[in-house]
Amino acid sequence: MKYNVKILRRERGGSSSFFDTFCYSSDNNADTVAAMLTALNFRDELLDINGEKKRPIEWECSCLQKKCGACAMVINGRPCLACDAVLSALGSKITVEPLRKFPVICDLTVDRSIMFENLKNLRLWLRSDADINDKCYSLNYESSECIGCGCCLEICPNFYAGGKFFGMAAVPLTMRLLTESEIKECKDTAKLYAKHIFAGCGKSLSCKNVCPKGIDTEKLLVNANAAAVWGKRIK
Amino acid sequence: MTERYVNIIGAGLSGLSAAVTLSRKGIHTNLISLQPSERAQSVLAEGGINGALDTMGENDTVSEHFNDTMKGGCYLESESAVRLLTENAPEVILELYRLGTPFNNENGKLSLRNFGGQKKKRTAFAKSSTGKMIMTALIDEVRKYEAQGFVQRYPHHELVGINVSHGQLRDITVKDIYTGEFYSFGGCTILCVGGLNGFFEGMTTGTTQNTGNAAALAFNAGVRFANLEFIQYHPTTVQISGKRMLVSEAARGEGGRLYAVKKSGEPYYFMEEKYPELGNLMPRDVVSREMYFVTHSSEYGGEVFLDMTSLSEEIWQNKLSDLRKEIISYMKLDPKTAPVPVSPGIHFFMGGIRVNDRHETNIKGLLAAGEAACKYHGANRLGGNSMLGAVYGGKTAAETAEKYADPSEKICLSQYNESVSSPSIRTKLRDILLGGLGIVRSENEIRQMIDKLNGLLSREDLSEIDKMRIELGLAMAESAYARKESRGAHFRSDFPSSSEKFRKISVVSYKNGERILKFISAESEGE
Ligand SMILES: Cc1cc2nc3c(=O)[nH]c(=O)nc-3n(C[C@H](O)[C@H](O)[C@H](O)COP(=O)(O)OP(=O)(O)OC[C@H]3O[C@@H](n4cnc5c(N)ncnc54)[C@H](O)[C@@H]3O)c2cc1C
Ligand code: FES
Numbered sequence: 001m002k003y004n005v006k007i008l009r010r011e012r013g014g015s016s017s018f019f020d021t022f023c024y025s026s027d028n029n030a031d032t033v034a035a036m037l038t039a040l041n042f043r044d045e046l047l048d049i050n051g052e053k054k055r056p057i058e059w060e061c062s063c064l065q066k067k068c069g070a071c072a073m074v075i076n077g078r079p080c081l082a083c084d085a086v087l088s089a090l091g092s093k094i095t096v097e098p099l100r101k102f103p104v105i106c107d108l109t110v111d112r113s114i115m116f117e118n119l120k121n122l123r124l125w126l127r128s129d130a131d132i133n134d135k136c137y138s139l140n141y142e143s144s145e146c147i148g149c150g151c152c153l154e155i156c157p158n159f160y161a162g163g164k165f166f167g168m169a170a171v172p173l174t175m176r177l178l179t180e181s182e183i184k185e186c187k188d189t190a191k192l193y194a195k196h197i198f199a200g201c202g203k204s205l206s207c208k209n210v211c212p213k214g215i216d217t218e219k220l221l222v223n224a225n226a227a228a229v230w231g232k233r234i235k
Numbered sequence: 236m237t238e239r240y241v242n243i244i245g246a247g248l249s250g251l252s253a254a255v256t257l258s259r260k261g262i263h264t265n266l267i268s269l270q271p272s273e274r275a276q277s278v279l280a281e282g283g284i285n286g287a288l289d290t291m292g293e294n295d296t297v298s299e300h301f302n303d304t305m306k307g308g309c310y311l312e313s314e315s316a317v318r319l320l321t322e323n324a325p326e327v328i329l330e331l332y333r334l335g336t337p338f339n340n341e342n343g344k345l346s347l348r349n350f351g352g353q354k355k356k357r358t359a360f361a362k363s364s365t366g367k368m369i370m371t372a373l374i375d376e377v378r379k380y381e382a383q384g385f386v387q388r389y390p391h392h393e394l395v396g397i398n399v400s401h402g403q404l405r406d407i408t409v410k411d412i413y414t415g416e417f418y419s420f421g422g423c424t425i426l427c428v429g430g431l432n433g434f435f436e437g438m439t440t441g442t443t444q445n446t447g448n449a450a451a452l453a454f455n456a457g458v459r460f461a462n463l464e465f466i467q468y469h470p471t472t473v474q475i476s477g478k479r480m481l482v483s484e485a486a487r488g489e490g491g492r493l494y495a496v497k498k499s500g501e502p503y504y505f506m507e508e509k510y511p512e513l514g515n516l517m518p519r520d521v522v523s524r525e526m527y528f529v530t531h532s533s534e535y536g537g538e539v540f541l542d543m544t545s546l547s548e549e550i551w552q553n554k555l556s557d558l559r560k561e562i563i564s565y566m567k568l569d570p571k572t573a574p575v576p577v578s579p580g581i582h583f584f585m586g587g588i589r590v591n592d593r594h595e596t597n598i599k600g601l602l603a604a605g606e607a608a609c610k611y612h613g614a615n616r617l618g619g620n621s622m623l624g625a626v627y628g629g630k631t632a633a634e635t636a637e638k639y640a641d642p643s644e645k646i647c648l649s650q651y652n653e654s655v656s657s658p659s660i661r662t663k664l665r666d667i668l669l670g671g672l673g674i675v676r677s678e679n680e681i682r683q684m685i686d687k688l689n690g691l692l693s694r695e696d697l698s699e700i701d702k703m704r705i706e707l708g709l710a711m712a713e714s715a716y717a718r719k720e721s722r723g724a725h726f727r728s729d730f731p732s733s734s735e736k737f738r739k740i741s742v743v744s745y746k747n748g749e750r751i752l753k754f755i756s757a758e759s760e761g762e
Contacts (some may be wrong), residue, residue, distance in 0.1 A: 012415065015262065028476065030565070035476040038437075042658045059512045064478045065565065067367065068274040083477070084564075102465035105413045113390065116271060125379035130372075134342075141337045141361070144371040148273040173375070180335045 001026060003087055004049070005036065007057060008097040010228055012106040021049045026087060031196045033096060034061055034071055034083035037108075059108035066212055069149030073108050079154035081212045099154045102161055112150050118166040122192050127185040136179035136234055143179065143220060145213050146172035152207035152217060158200055165200025168207040168217050174223045178234060183227060190228040198229050238263045240643035241636045242407060242420050243396045244449065245427030247275035248366070248622055249605025251373040252629030253425050253636070258380035260633075262640045265420055267389040267409055269444050270550075272374050276429050276442040277625065280366025282485035283348060284331075284626075285619035286324030290344050293354040297321050307352040307518045308613020310587075311740055313758045316592045318591065320611050320620075320627055327626050328359045333682050334372040337361050339554065343404040349488040350618045352518035358619040363558040366622060372676060385706035390610050392418075394428070394449045395600075397456040402469065404600035406644075417651035423600045423639035425632045426453060427625075430584040430606035434663055434708060434743050436482070436713060439581040440472055440481040448656065450607065451703040453588060454710065454745055459597045461596065461609040461742045463586035463707075464715040465724045467616055468524040468674050471541050474578030475565045479580030482541060483558055484618040487571075489550050491543040493522070493577075495535035502542075520615040523579040527674045530578070540574035555607060579674060583621060585612045586711070586725065589742060594632035597744075600639050604628035609740075612721020612755070621691075654699035663691055671712055675719045677728045679699040681716045688712055710743040710750050717741060717752055 003024045010017045024036050040046055041056040048054050061071040064083045071082035074097040076090055087094070132140050152168035154160045159167035174193050177186060178192035207217045226232040239262050243250045246268035254264045262534040268275065288297040300321040332338055332345065338359050339346040361368035372404040380386040389409065395417070396408030406421045425671065426449060433446035434441045454460055470493070471482040487493070493515050494502040505525055507514040515522070526539050542554075549569055551559055562570045588596055588603040590610050595602055605608075605625040612620060671684025691697075692705045718741060721727050739754035 026473055030476050032476045035239075038477055042662070046338070047667045061277070062274040062444045064443065065279075065480055067279055067473065067563070068270075068442070070270060081465060086476075092658060109413075111391075111413060120378055120382050123382065125375045125382075126335055129333040132335065137337060140335075141368070144337060144368050145364070146371075147278075148271070151586055173371075175370070176335070177375070 001088060002092060003036070004079055004093050006093075006095045007107070008095075009057070009107045010104050017104070020054055022046075023049055029086075029088045033075055033085040033087065033090075033094070035065055036087060036115065037082060038227050057108065058106040061205065067147060069147035072149035072151050072154075074100065079151040079210060081149060081151075082211055099150055101154050101159060112148075114146060114161045115150055115153070115169050118170050118196070122166065122170055122174060123186070123189050124177055124194065126177065126181060128181070130180040132180055139220075139223060139234070140176055140179040142215055143172040143176035145215055147213060149212060151210050151212060155206045155210045157204055157206060158202050162195060166196040168221070170197060170222050171217070171224050172215060174228065175220045178224060178227045180204050183231065183233075191226040193224065198225055237642045239640035240265060241633070241640050242267060242422060242424040243363040243427055244407070244424060245275070245429060245605065246269070246272040246390070246606070247277035247427060247440065247605060248370065248390070248427055248625035249629035249632075250427035251370070251377050253427060253633040254377050254380065254386050255373065256630045256633035258383070258385040260637055261385075262637055263385050263387065263643070265389060265643065265645070266377070267392045267394065269391070269393050269412070271390040272370060272377070275370070276432075276445055277622070278367045278370045279440070279481075280622055281363045281444065281481065281483035281549050282350060282488065282698050283360030283365045283619050284328055284369070284622040285353070285357050285617065286328040286359060286623065287321065287357055288328060288345055288347060288359065291347050293355045295357055297324070299355060299729065300324060300353075300357060301382055303353045304611070304617055305613070307615055307616060307617040310429065310722070310738055311613035312611055313592065316611055319592060319622060319631075322625050324623050325350060327623060331369050331372060331626070336369045336372040347526075348485060349516055351484050351487070351516045352513070352617045352652070353523070356511065358488065360485065360554070362553070363555050368577060369622065374612050394452065395651075397452045399456045399485050399598050399601075402597070402599055404598050407738050408648070410653065417648040417653070419646045421644035422641040423636050424602070425594075425636055426588060426601065427604040427605045427629060428607045431587070433661075434665060434668060434704070434711075435581050436661055437477055438479060438665065438669065440469060440479045440533045441582070447704065447707070448700055450587065451700065451707045454707045455703040457598065458601065459589045459742055460587060460707070461589035461712060461740045461743045462714070463711040463743065464672070464718055464741060465585035465614050466581060467519055467521055467583035467585060467724050468523040468579040469582035470526055470579050471577040472582070473566060473577055473726055474574065480561070480565055481582065482562065482575060482577055484542060485518070485555060486543055486558060489554055489626050490546050491515065491541050493526070493539055493541055495529045495539050497535060498527050503529070504536060518615055518617060520726075523674050524726055526579055538576050539578065541577045542574040543570045544572060544574065546571070552708060581608065583616055585614060585616055586714070589624055589740070593635040594628060595635060600633045602636055604632040614725065656700045656704060660691070660697065661704070664705060667691065668711065672715060675726050675728050676714070676715060681712060685707065685709065685712045685716060706745060706750065708753075710745070713750060713752055714741040714743060718755070
């Protein structure tokens with residue numbers, strides 16, 4: 001199948017973005033956007049549809065199997081993982097853009113460090129040895145599955161980088177901490193959660209169906225709110 | 236008081252373990268990695284981590300773990316190192332549990348599963364995403380030390396230079412990939428840069444991040460490498476878009492069976508028939524080789540299948556749910572109801588930077604740990620021993636590094652001559668290496684590989700880093716050539732048996748533009 005791929009690009013240090021369009025053919029029905037980007041960059045000469053020479057496309061990847069979150073981008077308008085976006089399911093015209101909520105470094109690479117900073121600001125670490133009982137094992141496990149890709153932040157109407165509201169990306173690890181510790185040990189985190197997540201969340205739950213890991217964001221949110229804001233025991 | 240620093244390159248399991256250990260000692264670390272920890276290869280680890288915790292009523296002991304590791308590795312590691320690893324294994328796992336890894340357990344007692352090359356249940360696991368679960372716990376712990384100011388992360392930084400003089404590390408050069416700026420960091424450094432996946436781009440189960448460039452830099456700076464001929468082909472992998480995807484050994488640990496199809500259409504459970512004691516759970520080198528032979532025989536259909544259809548609902552739900560999801564997602568096939576066609580794929584590198592029991596390299600002030608280091612696994616690594624080696628190795632390296640820690644000197648370089656590797660040279664290098672470093676090797680193939688590598692090296696259009704990569708590639712090829720025997724993951728069709736003469740590690744150093752290869756006793760740490 002032949003694909004016409006429009007990629008939103010930006011020079012390193014630049015402030016304006018522009019589209020480049022490439023042709024890509026593949027007879028492998030399982031080929032993903034990640035495989036396509038790799039193949040384009042491996043071409044001896046990368047030419048766009050007008051035959052003009054272009055520099056390689058910058059993007060981030062690592063695991064190529066939905067386990068690390070590196071390759072999150074916006075494909076045909078939807079935030080998702082490039083290694084999970086199968087070309088044949090996307091149609092012959094494909095638009096690939098960087099996540100829009102984060103500063104663009106170059107092309108499809110964005111700086112998501114704010115997500116990790118926010119986790120630090122919430123003081124997400126154990127204060128004493130973990131105690132995961134059977135009752136909250138599955139909640140703990142599901143929370144630990146978050147790959148920190150940022151798709152949930154991209155789709156959220158309330159999140160912007162550097163804002164007071166930290167967004168869904170900080171909920172799983174808060175939940176994780178709460179399933180492992182006594183609430184009295186992490187009162188400071190609970191307070192910070194109330195301020196930086198609970199207070200800013202408009203409950204639109206647009207993040208509900210976007211998580212590439214299929215994490216039940218609503219369930220985690222409800223449980224984290226119950227424990228951190230209302231002091232309910234989850235253990 | 237002046238703060239003392241250690242640089243850690245790589246933020247996977249071994250790098251994080253080193254950072255935690257140093258922070259607890261009050262030593263500061265610069266934790267430098269191409270991408271954040273959440274994206275390191277360690278998050279891909281699935282099946283589990285080994286330690287003789289003996290929670291399953293099988294009377295398991297540390298000495299059996301020691302024996303299995305030595306035997307699986309065909310006695311190519313020092314006994315003292317493996318003894319330390321296996322003795323410390325239970326505590327490593329319990330510490331990870333205390334840090335909040337959701338290991339499968341019954342009322343707090345850890346469940347253990349069977350893994351290859353081991354008769355007793357010894358592998359602690361968190362369903363089939365053990366690496367991800369351990370990493371999440373360790374990242375949380377490191378975050379605490381980041382907040383306390385002990386760990387300074389450099390999460391989009393690449394190691395691009397290692398400066399050694401007179402056998403001593405002077406400094407390292409690091410590039411901020413986002414800004415394009417270069418920095419030099421003085422002081423002691425631990426290399427936790429993972430395995431040599433990047434030499435086999437697109438053909439391994441690992442990550443694209445471990446390009447192998449850091450290893451190539453180290454080799455060319457005079458760091459001694461060992462056992463480079465030993466490359467682990469994992470028996471059960473499948474090709475997906477852009478890479479080999481692993482079907483964890485846990486599938487066989489929980490009862491999955493391998494079979495080929497006879498001409499008559501009947502299944503041939505070759506592992507069970509040939510190896511009645513361990514069957515499908517023989518060490519990986521043996522299983523991959525048997526798969527190679529069975530698929531190259533005209534008596535069978537040329538394919539091998541992994542049959543998991545008889546596994547219980549309980550196993551699918553509580554132990555292998557992630558694996559099933561993954562197979563359905565990438566193969567459009569439900570392993571609960573249909574056998575999965577599998578074939579061996581490159582998975583792990585036993586060879587790497589040679590370190591002593593304290594994880595020091597031959598260069599003073601430079602240490603290594605994790606898959607980057609050649610330690611513990613000999614000629615063939617047992618499943619579950621790698622995460623153990625990474626966590627324990629990172630900790631040991633950190634304990635040694637404490638004495639080298641110095642006030643840090645970070646200098647922004649106004650100019651640096653960066654060398655960039657070319658995709659087409661990388662592909663050529665990969666294809667040449669694949670031609671000579673398969674599961675079954677012959678002198679003829681290896682010689683051709685060496686000739687082609689020399690040809691590639693003589694090209695005039697090579698960048699400096701590509702030259703360094705080819706030098707390290709040649710070191711792999713020449714190690715395979717020199718080992719005229721079969722042992723562990725290195726099988727020579729022209730020398731199909733092991734030879735006592737070669738019960739030694741192959742050590743390669745690069746000096747004055749030449750590669751020097753020696754075989755030395757695994758017990759010996761010096762030249
Ligand atoms: C699919 C899969 C499943 C596995 N399952 C198991 C299992 O069940 N049990 C087990 O014991 N083992 C398993 N392994 C092996 C094990 O996961 C790895 O060997 C181990 O996690 C390696 O950890 P590490 O710290 O050495 O390196 P990694 O986790 O690979 O981390 C390497 C780090 O180095 C950084 N880096 C690399 N190059 C540079 C550079 N030039 N500059 C700066 N930073 C750099 C990377 O960014 C990264 O942070 C598995 C491996 C794979 C691929
Ligand atoms: S590359 Fe890891 S999630 Fe896509």
